[in-house]
Amino acid sequence: MKTRHKFTAYLLIVILPLIILSIIYWTHLERSIQKERQEQAEWAGTVYQEYIDQVISETKEILEMLSLSSSVLYMDDKKTELLMKWIKDTDSRYAGVYWLNQDGVSISGTNKYFHHYSLIEQDDIELAVKTQKAVVIGTKDPYKPDFDYISIFAPILDHDKKAQGFLLAHIRLDDMEKTLKKLSPGHAFILETSDKTRILDINTEEFTGHSTWVDVPLTEVDWTLSVKMPDRINTNNMNFFLILVFFTFLFTHMIYSVMEELIVRRNTKNQKLLNDRQKIDFVGTLAASTAHEIKNPLTGIKGLVQLLVEKHPEEQDQFYYSVIMKEIERINSIVSEFLILGKPMAQTLSLYDIRSIIAELRPIIESEARHFNIEVEWNIVKEPIMVHCTKDQLKQVILNIAKNGFEAMEVGEKLRIRIHHENEWAKIIIIDNGYGLNEKDIGKVFDPFYTSKKEGTGLGLFVCKRIIESFNGTIEFSSKPLNGTTVTISLPLIKDQPLKGLIFKNED
Ligand SMILES: Nc1ncnc2c1ncn2[C@@H]1O[C@H](COP(=O)(O)OP(=O)(O)OP(=O)(O)O)[C@@H](O)[C@H]1O
Ligand SMILES: [Mg+2]
Structure with missing residues (x-):
């Protein structure tokens, strides 16, 4: 202060x-x-x-x-x-x-x-x-x-x-x-x-x-x-008054000290948040530029490995190539996330009906679900839900969260995706009944590189949060161990805006 x-x-x-x-x-x-x-x-x-x-x-x-x-x-x-x-x-x-x-x-x-x-x-x-x-x-x-x-x-x-x-x-x-x-x-x-x-x-x-x-x-x-009676000053009364004033001073001073401490703490926290953000921005820019440089040679390597796969059909060789390809894919997915980190968040957003984005995304999520042997239940309102966003990024967010759900659930279980609006907000709610998370770990899910998975990057939710915040929305993660997880995305609902050149076919 x-x-x-x-x-x-x-x-x-x-x-x-x-x-x-x-x-x-x-x-x-x-x-x-x-x-x-x-x-x-x-x-x-x-x-x-x-x-x-x-x-x-x-x-x-x-x-x-x-x-x-x-x-x-x-x-x-x-x-x-x-x-x-x-x-x-x-x-x-x-x-x-x-x-x-x-x-x-x-x-x-x-x-x-x-x-x-x-x-x-x-x-x-x-x-x-x-x-x-x-x-x-x-x-x-x-x-x-x-x-x-x-x-x-x-x-x-x-x-x-x-x-x-x-x-x-x-x-x-x-x-x-x-x-x-x-x-x-x-x-x-x-x-x-x-x-x-x-x-x-x-x-x-x-x-x-x-x-x-x-x-x-x-x-x-x-x-x-x-x-x-004379107006004699009673020393007892005077002492009592002085003690009262002293304790009042002590009390108010204590309140002041506590408030000062709270303000200092809040400022330190804000400063830390600012520093973290600056750090992330810096790391993001660095990661994105490096990622860009990595992606090109990686595509080359991938192509060459593909050639080798065809050239050496022996079982042993095929096994090695499959491992190499898997690792290349992993590098590729990390690098893709890095690219998003580096993207400036003050990007131009377009007006979309969420249902049209879902219509494009649905086949991808369902094929992924089949891969995990999991059913998907869709619950989408009939009327348009207009939001300002970037289509590919919103797709990536929903896919990331759905994938987390698949990874948390057992074979044969059901992932629920609900899309509706509530007051001024468009809501995308993804519910799984997987293993869930405890209170302590919930606080970390949006931290970069936090993962409990052997093959995870820990960037999925971190990137999701950055994207949703760039759309002026919020993302909430609630979970109970062994009970499942609900992720709620809220985006500002755009009302009374004519939809330009966007045709949506409701498949429900
Ligand atoms: N639906 C979920 N149920 C239980 N835990 C989850 C769920 N979603 C996320 N988590 C926890 O949060 C962690 C971070 O998730 P995040 O998507 O950021 O990274 P990841 O899934 O580990 O890695 P990646 O997304 O790169 O594959 C996960 O490792 C997992 O422990
Ligand atoms: Mg993930």
Whole structure:
């Protein structure tokens, strides 16, 4: 193959499929990674949600318990203050715990800084009074605009279930953030109240990639958590992709190598066929010119031997002459085949009705059959079968094949010759039921000089094939050991051509 063709073939068989398949693999991998990320984000979201809900519900419980204690047990300020201090000191989640009056103003608490400040708004106070339950506040703290904690407060109820004051706890968001980061590092995370106030915002700044947010609602309060996984390249996935690409390359490269090998083999075979043909042509020309030179002296020798036959009638001499004559005949038949080999195959063909050729050939074949003690059965269609050929050569082909049949059969057997047309083809089929040939030998019958006969030249079928191919036809040889042989000659059928000056008498 030329280098340019090689490159194009390599591009089409290896590079292009590799690129297309890599894109398909990558897209597929991306999709599955995306799904995996989504699942991880959902899982992380659930873990965060449980943690935050737990912190809120525990705080609510503590505050409600404390407010119940102070109202039921009539705890004094000092004791309540001590308890508040104890809660803040023992639990790092709290920034402070405060006692507020009915207006939400801090009376006492763990951080003196907030004394006399109003720590909750009127709306929230009303809600707590109405529901008599703890309230979670996610609005901005007026004193801490950067919002460092969540406020939860519970009403202190008297016997008539009236709010005497409130207990308030500030949950530290920095502590919550630390815990959440530990739970699942790398996730981006947002906690928003129902009015979209952002309370927590973790890792969203540095976050890159195409992951989508997964929203998880809290159960303790009407807030929403949004989580997403980072776009980290998973080395396992990357390795898997690279291995896939590598094996695809290996596979396509293998296909290319096999195809290249096949093409090289085919080219070598074609080259060999061409060389063989050139060799045969050369040998044919050489043989024909030599044959021509041999034929003349041979005719002379034959004539002289004929004279000697008449001159020496003794039995011994007659035997020697008969052997000489037989050998001369053999040389003559070989030389005749050689002459055909040398004939240019681009000869002018004439239009013939095969039946007219057969009419001329029939007596010769039948006399030959009698010689072998074999019967011939003819089966010829009634209508003309027109082909382009050279009459003498077609005769020689049929005679050669018929002779092979006679030589393969036993005395008393029957050779069948069928002539008909099939679609675009004229068919001459010669069937014998002789000894047949095995698969291996069938492949050799058209080779020059292949013969299994003591006296054979091995040129008969070789010449037949050359002649039939020069008529643009084909010759097929099929055989089964001990079963017989069928030789089929197919010649292009010529339709609608007037037959010029050819008279055929059908003898059937
Ligand atoms: N009808 C057949 N049955 C069995 N074998 C056959 C038949 N025709 C051909 N062969 C085999 O093919 C070989 C080649 O045939 P081909 O006609 O080319 O040469 P040949 O018959 O051996 O010699 P020649 O034709 O010169 O007498 C034969 O020797 C024979 O082995
Ligand atoms: Mg023969």
